[in-house]
Amino acid sequence: MSAPLLLADGLTVRCGGTVIVLNADFAVEPGAVLAISGPAGAGKSLLLRAAAGLLPPGTVADGHVSYPERLALVPQGARLTPHRTLGAQFAEVLGGDTQARAVLALERLEVPMAARRLSFYPHELPEGLRVRAALALALASDPQVLLADAPGAGLDPTVRARLLWLLAAWARERRVGLVIAGRDAAAPADRVLHLDLGRLGQPPEPGESPEAAPSAGGAPVLSVRDLRVAFPVGRTWLGGTRWLNVVEGVGFELAEGETAALLGETGSGKAMVARAVLRLMPAAGGRVAWHGRDLLTLDEPAMRHERRDVQALFPDPRAALDPLRSVGEHVAETHAALVPEEDAALRPVRVTDALSRAGLPLAAADLYPAALTVGEAARVGLARALVTHPGLLVCDEPTASLDAADREALVGHLLHLQGQQRTTLVLATEDAALAFRTAHRVLVLLAGRVVEEADPATLRADARHPYTQALLAVAEGRKPELRGDPPSALRLPGGCPLRLRCPRAADVCADSVPVLETVRPGHRVACHRWDEPEVG
Ligand code: SF4
Structure with missing residues (x-):
């Protein structure tokens, strides 16, 4: 095995008096891909910054870290400079004649028409291309180690997963040590370490994943x-x-x-x-x-x-909560709005029942939104939805x-x-x-x-359907075969809306929007080529 390019030995990160990471050990060899998983707020970003020697003010690190001369860190949500073209930003990072290297790096991440994009300003690119361009800046700088913090975090699953696989393939080919922190990073990685409660170690064994019980059917x-x-x-x-x-x-x-x-x-x-x-x-x-x-x-x-x-549960649980009202008041308010005729004296009982059915302790009724974790806020949303049964x-x-x-x-x-x-x-x-x-x-x-x-x-x-297959690939930790980003609803291509991303697209796909056809009872698909055997 080659000597590690990046080596952390007993790395401890403190913020004020709080230990964020305690005695972390890890090594990354040339061409190796290490994923760092862990819950939100576990300190993955600070761990990467500490490994790069780029901790923010107020944060200190102890222990030993050795890294090579050429190390690049792409922080989470890395932004391009808004008032400079992509080409100017590549020139600033690389110096000298950069066009060929910039194009190569952009193409490596499947940015279409890469040479033309160099004259674009960031706002002229869709989000997916902006993210890839920010990563391409790091790739073009020819690092020996690349630390990527949640790359593509806000992108669609098929786009994000493919980006991670592309990064991993680039690292293996160029013998770069790659560390990816964040969600979905495990799939293309050689090794996964998990950071939780300050400790970096082996990821927990996947527990049982309960599934829906079979349907009892009925009308x-x-x-x-x-x-x-x-x-x-x-x-x-x-x-x-x-x-x-x-x-x-x-x-x-x-x-x-x-x-x-x-x-x-x-x-x-x-x-x-x-x-x-x-x-x-x-x-x-x-x-x-x-x-x-x-x-x-x-x-x-x-x-x-x-x-x-008929009740609803929404994606951002905190957004629906008034910071000046307690959890109990929120749940009671929903009940009062939807069941106004019921005796108000019964409302505390309804609140208690809803909280317990949503898996919250009764004491949660007195908490205010600022005291809730995101998970608890989600369960408050569930309690509000369940209060009317x-x-x-x-x-x-x-x-x-x-x-x-x-x-x-x-x-x-x-x-x-x-x-x-x-x-x-x-x-x-x-x-x-x-x-x-x-x-x-x-x-x-x-x-x-x-x-x-x-x-x-x-x-x-x-x-x-190739789209279903791509979504399944992400769920099963395989590389999705769709290229590029989803098109805007305002500029869908003629024919099948997937055809600019689809690996099976053919001339027939531009002719018309496919309609649902029956594969077998209960299974329908809308693709012009669903019954043609796949090649390869
Ligand atoms: S109709 Fe063509 S482009 Fe659309 S999903 Fe099927 S093969 Fe792909």
Whole structure:
């Protein structure tokens, strides 16, 4: 084995009087990829900075670190200088004639038309390309060790995962020592270390991942048919309104206690479907029948009454909390708004019941939002949703802001609701692993349309759509085959909306938008080439 390029021995990081990292040991050899996992706030960023000798003021490190002459650190959310072109920024970092090296580094990270991009300012690039350009600056500087802190953290899963695989392939080929901190880094890494409570060590053994119990079946209680959502985006030349269709013809049915996952990334329309089902945004057409009542046609008082039974869980649990109100007041307020006729004296009992069903101790009722962790705030959101004992819970990215432990806890609560209380769930998510664990039916959405639907077992074994296959690859720790970024909803390519990213795209894909076809009963796919054998 080669001598390590980066070696940390007994590295301790302190911030004020607090120990953030205690006695961390690790080594990175040429061409090795080390992933550092850990919950949010564990100190991964400070560990990387300490390894690079770049700690912020007020933070000190003890112990021994040796690193090579050429080391690059790409901090989380690394930004380009807004008023300088990409080319100027490469020139500043590299000096001299940089064009060829800059283009090579950009192409390595699959930036299309790399040479042309050098004359662009950062604001002229989409977010995915900005992130890749910031990383390419580090690649072009020819480091011996690259420390990348949560690279691509805000990008879609297929884009982020592919970026990590590209970085790992570059490091192995160039014999660079690569350390990646953050989510999803484990998949392309040779080794994973886990940082938690100040200790860097082996990652915990993956525990049991409970899944949805099989459906008991029964008559549908929720029936969504031909749902459409559209936004006005301007005027036609005849003076009429020009509409952008963001959801087109989505439909599904659920029996009591069943779960449908709406799986897709940015611009897929999953959140729009969830909000239209909740009637938080107007639908342009279709039907959402809950126990036979079409929610889209109810008047306001009737819909308000219906909201006792049709509740929502949103992605940013803190955003919905008023910092000046206690947890108990928040839950009681929801109950009072939706069940105003009930005796107010009973409200504390309702609050207590909701908190316990959401897995919070009763003492949490007296806490204020500032005292809550993100995971606790998510459970307050769940308690508010459960206080009226809804039969239908529509969840929009409920675990997006949670770390692994909090995510598991919330999934456990959702599965309990589904299995024990027969709550019907609609789950909008970009996390295929979550969708496949919790749902009885998965609808994969792309550019506002369902492109594949089936039960999770069928999709795990025989996903036919390249987009489903890419989402599955991310969930299973493989490299997704889609290239580039999702197109803007305002500039979709003609024909199949995936065709500029799809590894199987052919001329036929530009002809028309594919429609859903039946692969077998219960499994449908919208792809012009779903029944052609894959080559390779
Ligand atoms: S229709 Fe063509 S571009 Fe679209 S997913 Fe199928 S193969 Fe890919």
